[in-house]
Amino acid sequence: MSNQTHDSVEPSYLVAKKGLLSWLITVDHKRIGLMYLVATLFFFMVAGLLAILLRTELFTPGQDFMSAQTYNQVFTLHGAIMVFLFIIPSVPAAMGNFLLPLMLGARDVAFPKLNLLSFYIYCIAAVMLVLTLVMGSLDTGWTFYTPYSSTTGTAVIMATLGVFIAGFSSILTGLNFVVTVHKMRAPGVTWNRMPLMIWAIYATALIQVLATPILAITLMLLCIERVLSIGIFDPALGGDPVLFQHFFWFYSHPAVYIMVLPGFGIVSELITVHSRKHIFGYRAIALSSVAIAVISFLVWGHHMFVSGQSELAGVVFSFITFAVAVPTAIKVLSWVATLYGGSIRYTTPMWYAMIFLWTFTVGGLTGLYLSTLSTDVHLHDTYFVVAHFHYVMVGGTVIAFLGGLFHWFPKMFGRMYNERAGAISALLVFIGFNVTFGTQFFLGHQGMPRRYYAYLPEYEYLHQISTVGSWVLAAGLFLVLFTLLAGLKFGKHAPANPWGGVSLEWHTATPPIEHNFHHIPHVESGPYDFPEIDWDSAKH
Template sequence: MSTIFEQPRVEAPANYLNVDYGWKSWLFTTDHKRIALLYLFSITAFFMVGGAFAVAMRINLASPRGVFSADTYNKLFTMHGIIMVFFFLVPSIPAVLGNFLIPIMIGARDLAFPRINLLSWYIYIVGGIFALWAAFDGGVDTGWTFYAPYSTTYSNTHVILTAMGVFVAGFSSILTGLNFIVTIHKMRAPGMTWMRLPLFVWAHYATALIQVLGTPVIAITLVLLALERILHAGIFDPAVGGDPILFQHLFWFYSHPAVYIMILPGMGVMSELVTCFSRKGIFGYSFVAFSSIAIAVVGFFVWGHHLFVAGQSMYAGTVFSLLSFIVAVPSAIKVFNWTATMYRGSISFDTPMLYAFGFIGLFTIGGLTGLILATMALDVHLTDTYFVIAHFHYVMVGGMVMAYLGGIHFWFPKITGRMYPELWAKFAALVVFVGFNLTFFPQFLLGYLGMPRRYYSYPEEFQVLHVMSSAGASILGVGYVIPLIYLAWAWRKGPRAPQNPWDAKGLEWEKAPSPPPTFNFDTLPIVTEPAYNYSGEPEKEEPLAGEQRGDRHA
């Protein structure tokens, strides 16, 4: 007779992941955390598709005569841009980290409209299917900007199908933004005043304003584009009385603020990372908070800097140039305040902080080269060169993707309840940083020397810099694949994460288990201290207008 010894089975406490495993529990979920994961997996898929187009471009550009035909190359950069901008960058941090964290950070059980939240994911997927359908059924070659009259009159590729995809995905963005605005206004826990909100929430509030106010304009612009293409309505096509510059005005009215949709959430992540790994409260809370709002508002006044050489009037160009300088101020405030936060802080070099360091350096380069481009005389030389490409990749990839990866690592223990392998993660962060700079720094030089963007071939004297860039891209690719592997491994096999592995402040760390239960908290949290109170000092009392100090203490 044998005895079977069984390990005593310890049931993990119920959380949002183990509460149900059926496919219906995912596809029909209204839990903001599960919807965040739906977004996580889908935008990762789109990132890989968009990345594959980039790989093909860099292979093509390794030799001066190119590998693919000119037409194929036109489609490659167009699909790379469309997928990366509309299906990765715009939804990335808001739809994944924002969806997951905003309700927990403000002490709510879910977003204000959970069903609309799920609807936004389905709409995003429908838009994505349109775009992928177009991509794999011959593609589109207008550039991600769909400029008229090429897009309206001359291109014989899937312009309308792709535009439909972007149009549909726009509604997903609007619904996410609307949900965030209402949630932040209406569902904050007792004691969570506006000035106690984590700066991640402030950044998402500003982002949501842009999503709600700006996205309808791109939607209607793409409808007008389709009308022009099908019915020759005479809006953008000069041959039938339209004006192609009007398309650029309407397109950039959304698409320039959309740059801030992409970077503001990254700035929100940065404020969380810098404070946690410096063990200090943020330097100048209200400045960082309101600089997000300032970026959201002033960001709508600068779009004309994309039209300096397009035929816009000199007067409008001058106004837009000056306003573009002004929008740099709130961004600079943030960079200086993060630096001041780190000053005399007790800094540790965990993986998320490595990405934060990368963000500050690379975003600063991206931002300052933006000022060069906002200067009209210089822009005449630099328009449509690789200098522009390098500039916005320093902001979008060096800034946003760095913040996204930093945020994914920082909140990975909260999302999955597991820790990732720190050594591999640090190694990957280093590879990403080196690969990124090797890819995009040579492009500043190429652009300054006169290499135009969107060309499949180039003179031989540019080859060294192009080969450096392609080599960097292969390193960057490895840098992205490594986290994909170890994070997937850690999700199943990583050591269990405690509730607060970083000893961080914030409701998501202090009050919610890792991973959180379906409704986030066992008891409703009550907030009694300011955000990032790492020193443990009580909040500075600031008497409200018309309020006696004595009354408050009574």
């Protein structure tokens, strides 16, 4: 490994070039990653505040401070912003951008200018989605189901064009990452020596490239439907409204894995580094990411068991959905097994990783009720579904994202944060999250449908518990924000390798220099070969 003896000589990427313009036109993957990070966190906050508004409205059964229309617009924007402007770009584009070349031992991604272009395309999409607010807003739900979306009076064209453009950003980022992983690995970084984070981002990037074009064409057809009317989604004009659902979920189911696979990658890193253990079942975890990516293209119909598609289709989709459960279970079990015989450090990132194991296991197991054909008939489109996907998306991706943020924050900014505040934030998030969404499994089983602004009085109890939980969750997330901002301003300087990681990003300066490495490293060992591992004991 190359020694970073020139630290004092070469400035970090944060200060290598000065001025706002140097950021706006940068092609440095680390700066682009940070810009994504700021943008996605901003939208996380916006959509999160919308969620708090929704939960607060639901505190009582009747209508309180939001009209039906307002409520519908708020839940639509909450979903659309969370999915398209936060979760999809958060881990791949923000963290992936920062880490991918560092972990591969490359100077940058394969196409740095394209990378910057993707960021600006994302910005345009974000502006368009926000503009819908002043153009009559959007009330279709983030799923844009026809014929509602092709007939409602709200700004559907603006919103779909926004998402369409966000899709291009996603495709270009994915393309960039696939090529980077194939072509830019440092000498010695074989496929079997890539950190699992890279495997996860690679699988994600493949889905981004292969699934997003279908979303693009679907949304284009929806726009054309509203402008010209082809009629294919409108029964009155000779079309089939359910076709849209097929098109939409053919993208959006794989998109679920765009959202969650990178989270798997992060957790693999957190658990190993903070327990000083080699990952258990490297090959199984790496290949299960790819297996999940492949199978994810074949399960879209499980969103449509009660839509009127043929029973046979339902049976096939249900079966394939159960097939996804296997690689997912393998991952969880491997992570737990990794803890065995370790020397676990309870740092903030590790707390988040431990929370992830709980929340993601709940999310995965409750998926069984929904992949089972008959029980899904009862639970479909109720709060059970809402709870399930929040356990996967928030309990999986967001918790992993927060853990990753605490883990790589010192590398990104060269500062440490207050460990105690970080741990308290983890506790608040854990309690708030489970109270908010755990309750919703019971609501859903009781039959409470989703997307209702007012509901029957017997659901009031559970809704109130859930709402109080959401306030705790919000407090936890604000504490995360304050902890990191305070770290940025007052935190002590971070050493190059605060956690003792052995993957390549820990082998350069903190924060890294502009082109990552003084000399491209030559790798001779795996990303989980920690010095604490007692290799000799295996021989006995």
